[in-house]
Amino acid sequence: MxxxxxxxxxxxxxxxxxxxxxxxxxxxxxxxxxxxxxxxxxxxxxxxxxxxxxxxxxxxxAGHVPNDISALWAIESDNGKKYVFVQHERDMPAAIKKFPDHNCWAMSEVVRILAQHSMEAAAASRVKDVFPGATVVELRPPKSPLSAIIDDEIPF
Known part of the structure:
Protein backbone atom coordinates (compact mmCIF):
# COMPACT_ATOMS: atom_id res chain seq x y z
CA MET A 1 0.00 0.00 0.00
CA ALA A 62 -13.45 10.07 -0.65
CA GLY A 63 -12.17 10.49 -4.23
CA HIS A 64 -8.46 9.99 -3.69
CA VAL A 65 -6.37 7.90 -6.07
CA PRO A 66 -2.99 6.23 -5.56
CA ASN A 67 0.01 8.42 -6.22
CA ASP A 68 -2.19 11.48 -6.37
CA ILE A 69 0.45 14.22 -6.29
CA SER A 70 -0.78 17.24 -4.34
CA ALA A 71 1.11 19.79 -6.46
CA LEU A 72 3.66 19.42 -9.23
CA TRP A 73 5.58 21.80 -11.48
CA ALA A 74 7.65 20.61 -14.45
CA ILE A 75 10.03 23.04 -16.11
CA GLU A 76 13.02 23.04 -18.43
CA SER A 77 15.99 25.31 -17.71
CA ASP A 78 17.60 27.59 -20.26
CA ASN A 79 20.33 24.98 -20.81
CA GLY A 80 17.78 22.21 -21.47
CA LYS A 81 17.94 20.40 -18.11
CA LYS A 82 14.51 19.18 -17.03
CA TYR A 83 13.20 19.58 -13.49
CA VAL A 84 10.06 18.59 -11.67
CA PHE A 85 9.19 20.24 -8.36
CA VAL A 86 6.71 18.74 -5.90
CA GLN A 87 5.16 20.28 -2.85
CA HIS A 88 5.91 17.38 -0.48
CA GLU A 89 8.81 14.93 -0.26
CA ARG A 90 6.26 12.10 -0.10
CA ASP A 91 5.26 12.98 -3.69
CA MET A 92 8.77 12.48 -5.07
CA PRO A 93 8.47 8.75 -5.99
CA ALA A 94 5.28 9.36 -8.00
CA ALA A 95 6.80 12.40 -9.73
CA ILE A 96 9.96 10.47 -10.62
CA LYS A 97 7.82 7.68 -12.04
CA LYS A 98 5.76 10.19 -14.05
CA PHE A 99 8.80 12.24 -15.21
CA PRO A 100 11.76 9.80 -15.28
CA ASP A 101 13.90 12.15 -17.39
CA HIS A 102 13.51 15.07 -14.95
CA ASN A 103 15.57 15.96 -11.88
CA CYS A 104 13.05 15.87 -8.99
CA TRP A 105 13.04 18.32 -6.08
CA ALA A 106 10.68 18.81 -3.13
CA MET A 107 9.99 22.38 -2.04
CA SER A 108 11.55 21.61 1.36
CA GLU A 109 14.84 20.80 -0.40
CA VAL A 110 14.73 24.05 -2.37
CA VAL A 111 14.15 25.98 0.85
CA ARG A 112 17.09 24.21 2.53
CA ILE A 113 19.35 25.23 -0.33
CA LEU A 114 18.18 28.84 -0.23
CA ALA A 115 18.60 28.91 3.54
CA GLN A 116 22.27 27.90 3.29
CA HIS A 117 22.99 31.53 2.39
CA SER A 118 25.70 31.08 -0.16
CA MET A 119 26.72 34.51 -1.39
CA GLU A 120 24.71 34.10 -4.59
CA ALA A 121 21.58 32.73 -2.88
CA ALA A 122 21.78 35.41 -0.18
CA ALA A 123 22.02 38.13 -2.83
CA ALA A 124 19.04 36.70 -4.72
CA SER A 125 17.05 36.46 -1.49
CA ARG A 126 17.88 40.09 -0.68
CA VAL A 127 16.70 41.17 -4.14
CA LYS A 128 13.41 39.35 -3.49
CA ASP A 129 13.11 41.16 -0.12
CA VAL A 130 13.68 44.59 -1.66
CA PHE A 131 11.78 43.99 -4.92
CA PRO A 132 8.83 41.65 -4.27
CA GLY A 133 7.83 40.01 -7.52
CA ALA A 134 11.29 40.31 -9.07
CA THR A 135 12.38 37.34 -11.16
CA VAL A 136 15.80 35.76 -10.71
CA VAL A 137 17.26 35.25 -14.17
CA GLU A 138 20.90 34.56 -13.36
CA LEU A 139 23.07 34.21 -10.27
CA ARG A 140 26.57 35.66 -10.36
CA PRO A 141 29.03 36.06 -7.51
CA PRO A 142 29.00 39.64 -6.26
CA LYS A 143 31.94 41.77 -7.47
CA SER A 144 33.96 43.62 -4.90
CA PRO A 145 35.82 46.86 -5.62
CA LEU A 146 39.04 44.87 -5.28
CA SER A 147 38.09 42.39 -8.01
CA ALA A 148 39.64 44.55 -10.74
CA ILE A 149 42.96 44.48 -8.88
CA ILE A 150 42.73 40.85 -7.74
CA ASP A 151 41.57 39.53 -11.11
CA ASP A 152 44.30 41.28 -13.13
CA GLU A 153 46.85 39.23 -15.02
CA ILE A 154 50.02 38.24 -13.27
CA PRO A 155 52.82 40.08 -15.12
CA PHE A 156 55.23 37.14 -15.32
Missing part, protein backbone atom coordinates in the same frame (compact mmCIF):
# COMPACT_ATOMS: atom_id res chain seq x y z
CA UNK A 2 2.83 2.40 0.78
CA UNK A 3 4.42 1.66 -2.59
CA UNK A 4 1.11 2.44 -4.27
CA UNK A 5 0.04 5.47 -2.19
CA UNK A 6 3.26 6.77 -0.66
CA UNK A 7 4.60 6.44 2.87
CA UNK A 8 2.21 7.85 5.46
CA UNK A 9 -0.25 9.13 2.85
CA UNK A 10 -3.24 6.85 3.44
CA UNK A 11 -3.39 7.66 7.13
CA UNK A 12 -3.77 11.37 6.26
CA UNK A 13 -6.55 10.74 3.73
CA UNK A 14 -8.99 8.99 6.06
CA UNK A 15 -11.06 10.11 9.03
CA UNK A 16 -9.25 10.71 12.32
CA UNK A 17 -11.14 7.76 13.83
CA UNK A 18 -9.96 5.37 11.11
CA UNK A 19 -6.41 6.69 11.33
CA UNK A 20 -6.42 6.22 15.13
CA UNK A 21 -7.66 2.63 14.84
CA UNK A 22 -4.97 1.90 12.26
CA UNK A 23 -2.30 3.48 14.47
CA UNK A 24 -3.43 1.34 17.39
CA UNK A 25 -3.28 -1.82 15.25
CA UNK A 26 0.20 -0.89 14.04
CA UNK A 27 1.40 -0.36 17.63
CA UNK A 28 0.03 -3.75 18.68
CA UNK A 29 1.85 -5.42 15.77
CA UNK A 30 5.10 -3.65 16.65
CA UNK A 31 4.73 -4.63 20.31
CA UNK A 32 4.21 -8.27 19.30
CA UNK A 33 7.36 -8.17 17.15
CA UNK A 34 9.41 -6.71 20.01
CA UNK A 35 8.23 -9.43 22.43
CA UNK A 36 9.01 -12.23 19.92
CA UNK A 37 5.45 -13.54 20.22
CA UNK A 38 5.15 -14.92 16.69
CA UNK A 39 1.61 -16.20 17.13
CA UNK A 40 0.58 -12.70 18.17
CA UNK A 41 2.59 -11.26 15.25
CA UNK A 42 0.65 -13.47 12.80
CA UNK A 43 -2.65 -12.42 14.38
CA UNK A 44 -1.73 -8.70 14.33
CA UNK A 45 -0.39 -8.93 10.77
CA UNK A 46 -3.80 -10.21 9.65
CA UNK A 47 -5.43 -7.24 11.39
CA UNK A 48 -2.99 -4.89 9.63
CA UNK A 49 -3.85 -6.36 6.22
CA UNK A 50 -7.53 -5.63 6.85
CA UNK A 51 -6.54 -2.20 8.18
CA UNK A 52 -4.60 -1.32 5.03
CA UNK A 53 -7.57 -2.44 2.93
CA UNK A 54 -9.94 -0.31 5.04
CA UNK A 55 -7.67 2.74 4.69
CA UNK A 56 -7.54 2.34 0.93
CA UNK A 57 -11.29 1.80 0.62
CA UNK A 58 -12.08 4.90 2.67
CA UNK A 59 -9.54 7.03 0.80
CA UNK A 60 -10.87 5.95 -2.59
CA UNK A 61 -14.49 6.50 -1.47
Missing amino acids: EARWGIGVLERLVSPDTAAKFGSARKKLNDAVVTDDWQEVAKRASVMIRGWQALESEAMA
Whole structure:
Protein backbone atom coordinates (compact mmCIF):
# COMPACT_ATOMS: atom_id res chain seq x y z
CA MET A 1 0.00 0.00 0.00
CA GLU A 2 2.83 2.40 0.78
CA ALA A 3 4.42 1.66 -2.59
CA ARG A 4 1.11 2.44 -4.27
CA TRP A 5 0.04 5.47 -2.19
CA GLY A 6 3.26 6.77 -0.66
CA ILE A 7 4.60 6.44 2.87
CA GLY A 8 2.21 7.85 5.46
CA VAL A 9 -0.25 9.13 2.85
CA LEU A 10 -3.24 6.85 3.44
CA GLU A 11 -3.39 7.66 7.13
CA ARG A 12 -3.77 11.37 6.26
CA LEU A 13 -6.55 10.74 3.73
CA VAL A 14 -8.99 8.99 6.06
CA SER A 15 -11.06 10.11 9.03
CA PRO A 16 -9.25 10.71 12.32
CA ASP A 17 -11.14 7.76 13.83
CA THR A 18 -9.96 5.37 11.11
CA ALA A 19 -6.41 6.69 11.33
CA ALA A 20 -6.42 6.22 15.13
CA LYS A 21 -7.66 2.63 14.84
CA PHE A 22 -4.97 1.90 12.26
CA GLY A 23 -2.30 3.48 14.47
CA SER A 24 -3.43 1.34 17.39
CA ALA A 25 -3.28 -1.82 15.25
CA ARG A 26 0.20 -0.89 14.04
CA LYS A 27 1.40 -0.36 17.63
CA LYS A 28 0.03 -3.75 18.68
CA LEU A 29 1.85 -5.42 15.77
CA ASN A 30 5.10 -3.65 16.65
CA ASP A 31 4.73 -4.63 20.31
CA ALA A 32 4.21 -8.27 19.30
CA VAL A 33 7.36 -8.17 17.15
CA VAL A 34 9.41 -6.71 20.01
CA THR A 35 8.23 -9.43 22.43
CA ASP A 36 9.01 -12.23 19.92
CA ASP A 37 5.45 -13.54 20.22
CA TRP A 38 5.15 -14.92 16.69
CA GLN A 39 1.61 -16.20 17.13
CA GLU A 40 0.58 -12.70 18.17
CA VAL A 41 2.59 -11.26 15.25
CA ALA A 42 0.65 -13.47 12.80
CA LYS A 43 -2.65 -12.42 14.38
CA ARG A 44 -1.73 -8.70 14.33
CA ALA A 45 -0.39 -8.93 10.77
CA SER A 46 -3.80 -10.21 9.65
CA VAL A 47 -5.43 -7.24 11.39
CA MET A 48 -2.99 -4.89 9.63
CA ILE A 49 -3.85 -6.36 6.22
CA ARG A 50 -7.53 -5.63 6.85
CA GLY A 51 -6.54 -2.20 8.18
CA TRP A 52 -4.60 -1.32 5.03
CA GLN A 53 -7.57 -2.44 2.93
CA ALA A 54 -9.94 -0.31 5.04
CA LEU A 55 -7.67 2.74 4.69
CA GLU A 56 -7.54 2.34 0.93
CA SER A 57 -11.29 1.80 0.62
CA GLU A 58 -12.08 4.90 2.67
CA ALA A 59 -9.54 7.03 0.80
CA MET A 60 -10.87 5.95 -2.59
CA ALA A 61 -14.49 6.50 -1.47
CA ALA A 62 -13.45 10.07 -0.65
CA GLY A 63 -12.17 10.49 -4.23
CA HIS A 64 -8.46 9.99 -3.69
CA VAL A 65 -6.37 7.90 -6.07
CA PRO A 66 -2.99 6.23 -5.56
CA ASN A 67 0.01 8.42 -6.22
CA ASP A 68 -2.19 11.48 -6.37
CA ILE A 69 0.45 14.22 -6.29
CA SER A 70 -0.78 17.24 -4.34
CA ALA A 71 1.11 19.79 -6.46
CA LEU A 72 3.66 19.42 -9.23
CA TRP A 73 5.58 21.80 -11.48
CA ALA A 74 7.65 20.61 -14.45
CA ILE A 75 10.03 23.04 -16.11
CA GLU A 76 13.02 23.04 -18.43
CA SER A 77 15.99 25.31 -17.71
CA ASP A 78 17.60 27.59 -20.26
CA ASN A 79 20.33 24.98 -20.81
CA GLY A 80 17.78 22.21 -21.47
CA LYS A 81 17.94 20.40 -18.11
CA LYS A 82 14.51 19.18 -17.03
CA TYR A 83 13.20 19.58 -13.49
CA VAL A 84 10.06 18.59 -11.67
CA PHE A 85 9.19 20.24 -8.36
CA VAL A 86 6.71 18.74 -5.90
CA GLN A 87 5.16 20.28 -2.85
CA HIS A 88 5.91 17.38 -0.48
CA GLU A 89 8.81 14.93 -0.26
CA ARG A 90 6.26 12.10 -0.10
CA ASP A 91 5.26 12.98 -3.69
CA MET A 92 8.77 12.48 -5.07
CA PRO A 93 8.47 8.75 -5.99
CA ALA A 94 5.28 9.36 -8.00
CA ALA A 95 6.80 12.40 -9.73
CA ILE A 96 9.96 10.47 -10.62
CA LYS A 97 7.82 7.68 -12.04
CA LYS A 98 5.76 10.19 -14.05
CA PHE A 99 8.80 12.24 -15.21
CA PRO A 100 11.76 9.80 -15.28
CA ASP A 101 13.90 12.15 -17.39
CA HIS A 102 13.51 15.07 -14.95
CA ASN A 103 15.57 15.96 -11.88
CA CYS A 104 13.05 15.87 -8.99
CA TRP A 105 13.04 18.32 -6.08
CA ALA A 106 10.68 18.81 -3.13
CA MET A 107 9.99 22.38 -2.04
CA SER A 108 11.55 21.61 1.36
CA GLU A 109 14.84 20.80 -0.40
CA VAL A 110 14.73 24.05 -2.37
CA VAL A 111 14.15 25.98 0.85
CA ARG A 112 17.09 24.21 2.53
CA ILE A 113 19.35 25.23 -0.33
CA LEU A 114 18.18 28.84 -0.23
CA ALA A 115 18.60 28.91 3.54
CA GLN A 116 22.27 27.90 3.29
CA HIS A 117 22.99 31.53 2.39
CA SER A 118 25.70 31.08 -0.16
CA MET A 119 26.72 34.51 -1.39
CA GLU A 120 24.71 34.10 -4.59
CA ALA A 121 21.58 32.73 -2.88
CA ALA A 122 21.78 35.41 -0.18
CA ALA A 123 22.02 38.13 -2.83
CA ALA A 124 19.04 36.70 -4.72
CA SER A 125 17.05 36.46 -1.49
CA ARG A 126 17.88 40.09 -0.68
CA VAL A 127 16.70 41.17 -4.14
CA LYS A 128 13.41 39.35 -3.49
CA ASP A 129 13.11 41.16 -0.12
CA VAL A 130 13.68 44.59 -1.66
CA PHE A 131 11.78 43.99 -4.92
CA PRO A 132 8.83 41.65 -4.27
CA GLY A 133 7.83 40.01 -7.52
CA ALA A 134 11.29 40.31 -9.07
CA THR A 135 12.38 37.34 -11.16
CA VAL A 136 15.80 35.76 -10.71
CA VAL A 137 17.26 35.25 -14.17
CA GLU A 138 20.90 34.56 -13.36
CA LEU A 139 23.07 34.21 -10.27
CA ARG A 140 26.57 35.66 -10.36
CA PRO A 141 29.03 36.06 -7.51
CA PRO A 142 29.00 39.64 -6.26
CA LYS A 143 31.94 41.77 -7.47
CA SER A 144 33.96 43.62 -4.90
CA PRO A 145 35.82 46.86 -5.62
CA LEU A 146 39.04 44.87 -5.28
CA SER A 147 38.09 42.39 -8.01
CA ALA A 148 39.64 44.55 -10.74
CA ILE A 149 42.96 44.48 -8.88
CA ILE A 150 42.73 40.85 -7.74
CA ASP A 151 41.57 39.53 -11.11
CA ASP A 152 44.30 41.28 -13.13
CA GLU A 153 46.85 39.23 -15.02
CA ILE A 154 50.02 38.24 -13.27
CA PRO A 155 52.82 40.08 -15.12
CA PHE A 156 55.23 37.14 -15.32
